Amino acid sequence: MSLLEMNSICKSYRNIGFETQVLxxxxxxxxxxxxxxxxxxxxxxxxxxxxxxxxxxxxTSGEYILDGExxxxxxxxxxxxxxxxxxxxxxxxxxxxxxVTALDxxxxxxxxxxKTPSDIxxxxxxxxxxxxxxxxxxxxxxxxxxxxxxxxxxARSLINNSPIILADEPTGNLDSKNGIATMxxxxxxxxxxxxxxxxxxxxxxxxxxxxxISIRDGEIAxxxxxxxxxx
Amino acid sequence: MRILKNFRQALRGxxxxxxxxLLMTIGVMIGIAxxxxxxxxxxxxxxxxxxxxxxxxFGPESFSVMAGAGKxxxxxxxxxxxxxxxxxxxxxxxxxxxxxxxxxxxxMQIINKKEFTNTRVYGVTPDWQRARxxxxxxxxxLSDSDLDRKRKVVVLGATPVRKIFKDEDPIGKMVRLQNNxxxxxxxxxEKGLTESGYDPDDRALIPLTTSMARLTRETHLHSxxxxxxxxxxxxxxxxxVKHVLRRNHNLSILxxxxxxxxxxxxxxEWVTESAQAMNRMLILISTVSLLVGGVVIMNILLxxxxxxxxxxxxxxxxxxxxxxxTLQFLFESVLVSLLGGILGIGLGLSICYxxxxxxxxxxxxxxxxxxxxxxxxxxxxxxxGIHPARKAALMSPEESIRS
Numbered sequence: 001m002s003l004l005e006m007n008s009i010c011k012s013y014r015n016i017g018f019e020t021q022v023l024x025x026x027x028x029x030x031x032x033x034x035x036x037x038x039x040x041x042x043x044x045x046x047x048x049x050x051x052x053x054x055x056x057x058x059x060t061s062g063e064y065i066l067d068g069e070x071x072x073x074x075x076x077x078x079x080x081x082x083x084x085x086x087x088x089x090x091x092x093x094x095x096x097x098x099x100v101t102a103l104d105x106x107x108x109x110x111x112x113x114x115k116t117p118s119d120i121x122x123x124x125x126x127x128x129x130x131x132x133x134x135x136x137x138x139x140x141x142x143x144x145x146x147x148x149x150x151x152x153x154x155a156r157s158l159i160n161n162s163p164i165i166l167a168d169e170p171t172g173n174l175d176s177k178n179g180i181a182t183m184x185x186x187x188x189x190x191x192x193x194x195x196x197x198x199x200x201x202x203x204x205x206x207x208x209x210x211x212x213i214s215i216r217d218g219e220i221a222x223x224x225x226x227x228x229x230x231x
Numbered sequence: 232m233r234i235l236k237n238f239r240q241a242l243r244g245x246x247x248x249x250x251x252x253l254l255m256t257i258g259v260m261i262g263i264a265x266x267x268x269x270x271x272x273x274x275x276x277x278x279x280x281x282x283x284x285x286x287x288x289f290g291p292e293s294f295s296v297m298a299g300a301g302k303x304x305x306x307x308x309x310x311x312x313x314x315x316x317x318x319x320x321x322x323x324x325x326x327x328x329x330x331x332x333x334x335x336x337x338x339m340q341i342i343n344k345k346e347f348t349n350t351r352v353y354g355v356t357p358d359w360q361r362a363r364x365x366x367x368x369x370x371x372x373l374s375d376s377d378l379d380r381k382r383k384v385v386v387l388g389a390t391p392v393r394k395i396f397k398d399e400d401p402i403g404k405m406v407r408l409q410n411n412x413x414x415x416x417x418x419x420x421e422k423g424l425t426e427s428g429y430d431p432d433d434r435a436l437i438p439l440t441t442s443m444a445r446l447t448r449e450t451h452l453h454s455x456x457x458x459x460x461x462x463x464x465x466x467x468x469x470x471x472v473k474h475v476l477r478r479n480h481n482l483s484i485l486x487x488x489x490x491x492x493x494x495x496x497x498x499x500e501w502v503t504e505s506a507q508a509m510n511r512m513l514i515l516i517s518t519v520s521l522l523v524g525g526v527v528i529m530n531i532l533l534x535x536x537x538x539x540x541x542x543x544x545x546x547x548x549x550x551x552x553x554x555x556x557t558l559q560f561l562f563e564s565v566l567v568s569l570l571g572g573i574l575g576i577g578l579g580l581s582i583c584y585x586x587x588x589x590x591x592x593x594x595x596x597x598x599x600x601x602x603x604x605x606x607x608x609x610x611x612x613x614x615x616g617i618h619p620a621r622k623a624a625l626m627s628p629e630e631s632i633r634s
Contacts, residue, residue, distance in 0.1 A: 047633075056548055057629040077552045084550020095545045095632065099247035111236050112550035156549070 002029040002065075003163060003195055004053065009062035009072075011048055022048045023059070024218040030197065032163065035190045037198045037206035040215035047168070049215065050199045054166045055083045067163065084112050088157025092169035094149045096141040102128060102152045103137045109160040127155040131185060147178030154185055165189065165196045171205055183208050237555055240546075241562030244539075251535045252567060258527030259571025259608060260578060262520040266607070267579025267600040272586070273513050275593035280502055282429035291462040292329075293362065294494040296322075296472060297454040301491050312451040313480045313489050316439075319455050321475050327468045330458040332362045335442045335449065341387075341435055342407040346395040350388070351434045352408060354442020362458050370402045370417030373438050377416075381440040385413040389421035389432040411445050413437065465494070521607050524571065525615040528564055532619035536560070543623050544631030553624040560623050564616025565609060572608035576601060 011023040022045045030036055040046040051057045052064065055071055058079070064072040071082055088109070089095075096105045106124040110116055117123060128134055131151040141149050150170065157165050167186070171179035183205065186196055198209055206212050207226055214222040245252045299311035319333040335354035340347050353359075360372050367386065377384050385406060392401050405412045422431045443450055459468045469492055476490055536543070543556055551559075583594040 051629040054548065056632065057627065077554070080547070080550050080552040080555075083548060089548050091632070095541065095548075097247075097542055097545060100243065104243075108546070109549040111240060112546070112552070112555060116232070116236075160550075 003032040003034075003067055004028075004030040004197075005063075005065040006053075007063040007065075009049075009052060009059045009064060011045075011052060011057075012060050022218050023052070026062070026218075026220060028213065028220065030195065032195055033190070033193055034211060035186070035196050035198075035209045037200060037209035037212045038215060039200055039203065039206045039212055040221075041201060044215045045218040046199050046201075046215045050166060050168055050197075053197060054087050054089060055079050080112070081114065084109060084114075085160065086162050086164055088160065088162040088165045090150070090153050090157050090165060090167040090170045092172040094141065094146075094153050094173070096149060096152060096156075098142065099140055101138045101140055102133060102144065102155075105141070105152055106156045106159055108156060109162075113160060123159055124155075127158045128152070130158070131155045145178075146174055147181060150174060150178065150182055151185070154182070158189075163195055165194055166199075167196065168199045169201070170198065171200070171202065179205070233555070234558060237558040238562050241559045241566060244542075244559065244563050245566060248535060248539070251531050252570075255528045255531045255564075255567040256571040256574060258531070259521075259524040259568050259611065260575040262517075262524030263572045263575025263600075263604045263608065264578040264582065265520045266517040266604060267576050268582050268586075268594070269513055269516055270600045270603070271579070271583040271594040271596050272592050273509050274595035274597050274599075275587075276509070277502070277506060278429075278595045279593045280498075280505075290458075291495065292460070292465065293456060293458040294465060294469065294492055295454050295456050296476065296490050297493055298452060298490055300487055300489055311489050312449070314452045314455065314476075315450070315479070316452065318476060318479050319452065321479060322455060322457060322472055325468065325471050325475070327459050327461075327464040327471070328457055329460045330358050330362050330456075332356060332359045332456040332458075333439060333452045334359075334454050334456065335439060335447050336453050337442075337447055339408060339446075341391055341395060343395040343401075343404065346397070348391050348394040350391045352442075352446065353434060353436050354439040354446065355436050356439050359436065362456055365422075366420050367417040368420045370415070372417055373436060378438045378440050381444050382438060383411055383413045383441055383445070384416045384437065386417040386419060386436040387415055388419050388434040390430055391433065391435055392418055408435075408437075408446060469494075517603075517607075521611060524568075525611040528567060528611065529615040529619060532560065532564055532616060533622070536619055536623045539623075540626065540631045540634045543626060544628055544634065547626075547628035548632055556624040557620045560620035561613065561616045564619070565612030568608035568612035568616075569605070572604045576604055 006026055006028040009023055009026040010021065012019050012021040026049065038046050038049060048057075052059050055066070059072050062072065063070065066082060067086055069082065071079065074082065097108065103121065103124050106128060107120055110120050125134065125137065128137060131154050133148060133151050133155065136144060136148060141152070144152065150173075165186075170182050170186075174182060186198070187208065190196055196209075198206065200206050210225060212224050212226060213220060296314075298314040316333060319331045322328055323331045332355060337352050338349060339352055341350050341352070355373070356378060357373050357375055360366070370386070372386055373384065376382075385408070387401060395406065396404070401415045401418060404415050406415060407413070419432065419434075424430055437446065457468065457472060459465055473488065477488065480489055482489065546556060579600065580596060583596055586592045587594045
């Protein structure tokens with residue numbers, strides 16, 4: 001059974017009478033433990049696809065089943081819960097709360113979760129240690145380098161044990177050294193059983209994944225598995 | 232639990248956006264400070280008026296005539312010199328008048344060696360005691376011969392005795408008023424504070440003639456108290472008094488009185504009237520100042536939300552519901568209002584203290600502004616916070632995360 005299942009997803013935006021169709025009939029299945037890249041030029045609709053996959057917006061039509069739950073028509077409250085429990089976001093621009101320590105930034109998803117574990121701080125330290133930031137717990141984003149900030153965002157996406165990590169251009173704001181380190185972290189997480197969906201326009205980054213889905217003009221142009229020699 | 236968490240996030244939000252927090256706090260602070268000051272001045276004036284009434288020592292059969300045109304305690308001309316001892320004598324000659332007490336009044340320092348205090352000094356006649364029915368606890372009261380010889384003697388109230396003599400026996404001792412020494416010949420029975428906090432014992436009495444010659448150096452009277460034979464005679468006596476004074480002061484038919492009556496009924500009527508008018512004014516001013524504070528909060532919150540779109544997007548993408556965002560921003564506005572309220576009360580109290588200390592306006596601090604501020608601040612926070620909070624919550628998470 002697929003962890004993430006999209007059937008005939010369409011998304012269009014209406015702008016003073018004009019209707020722009022961004023996603024046309026996307027059907028996509030991603031299994032648990034998959035490592036998938038979604039690749040496409042800007043304007044292809046991949047960001048919209050990510051927003052729908054991440055429950056940040058809802059499709060105009062179609063069916064989206066996430067972890068066995070139909071989410072395309074959920075109310076805001078329920079959708080927020082799904083985001084909270086099922087998805088860990090990693091953003092290109094990091095999107096950490098400014099002026100807030102790494103530890104508190106990592107805790108953020110737990111602030112909005114239904115059940116709050118008693119050992120919040122312990123867990124936050126644990127995930128920060130996992131990304132090698134145990135010595136930066138009380139630094140604010142402004143005091144951290146780009147690579148370190150990206151590692152904080154990865155720690156944040158892990159704290160709630162969400163099965164899916166949605167990464168939007170995770171290497172876009174990083175130099176090559178930190179970019180490679182980030183990709184290595186993702187490789188490690190996949191081995192631990194996480195499902196990772198990577199959105200990028202960089203084919204080199206995309207090739208880290210086991211499966212590359214190419215989007216063009218709102219449609220899936222290709223869905224390939226790269227040479228097994230990479231693995 | 233969820234509410235508590237959002238409360239903590241709101242606290243953090245306020246801490247991080249210090250600049251906005253400060254501006255919003257100042258907005259409310261000014262509103263609440265003015266409310267505190269206005270209410271305190273309102274009560275201060277009321278208490279002062281009540282004190283003046285208590286000070287009159289009115290019975291139902293008496294009233295006062297004060298020099299200068301105007302109404303009640305507020306004279307339009309401060310230096311009316313027309314009221315004379317002759318007037319007092321003529322009033323005493325009226326058939327319905329039992330007693331008259333001509334009087335001069337001045338507030339000044341009274342000094343015993345190194346100890347001194349401020350008190351009200353009155354120049355009165357021996358009839359004062361009969362009109363007030365107030366006896367001495369020690370020594371004697373002013374006598375006719377003190378008056379005739381313009382003796383430098385003084386009868387003290389209990390308060391100045393306590394302040395400048397401590398445990399000493401004051402009788403026979405010398406106290407200084409301006410540049411003259413007076414012998415203390417008596418101490419008035421202590422009456423204690425009145426309900427309004429007025430101290431009737433805070434006074435010193437000297438012969439009217441001495442006061443005219445040495446203290447005020449004025450020959451005119453400040454007021455005359457008239458005691459009638461019976462309470463029912465008050466209205467007709469007032470008419471007669473008016474007639475005598477107008478004649479004595481050579482007032483033509485066209486000119487208005489250069490004196491005014493103060494009666495117990497008149498005071499009560501006037502106090503109720505002015506209290507109502509003042510309350511209406513207070514309510515209006517405070518409402519306006521608090522509305523201004525509220526609008527300041529709303530505007531800054533709206534600007535703040537534009538700056539914090541991304542933060543809202545981040546929170547939404549990690550599971551914050553619309554309700555969570557609404558709560559956070561509502562908490563922020565309520566907290567800022569309350570903080571502004573507390574600081575405003577502090578500022579208001581210091582202004583009140585300053586006004587009182589430097590004798591600019593009487594103020595009286597009561598519990599009302601505290602309760603009012605607390606209620607108003609919470610309401611302002613809620614009312615003016617709800618719009619920005621909803622606006623923040625209703626932003627699409629997809630768009631806010633991309634901004």
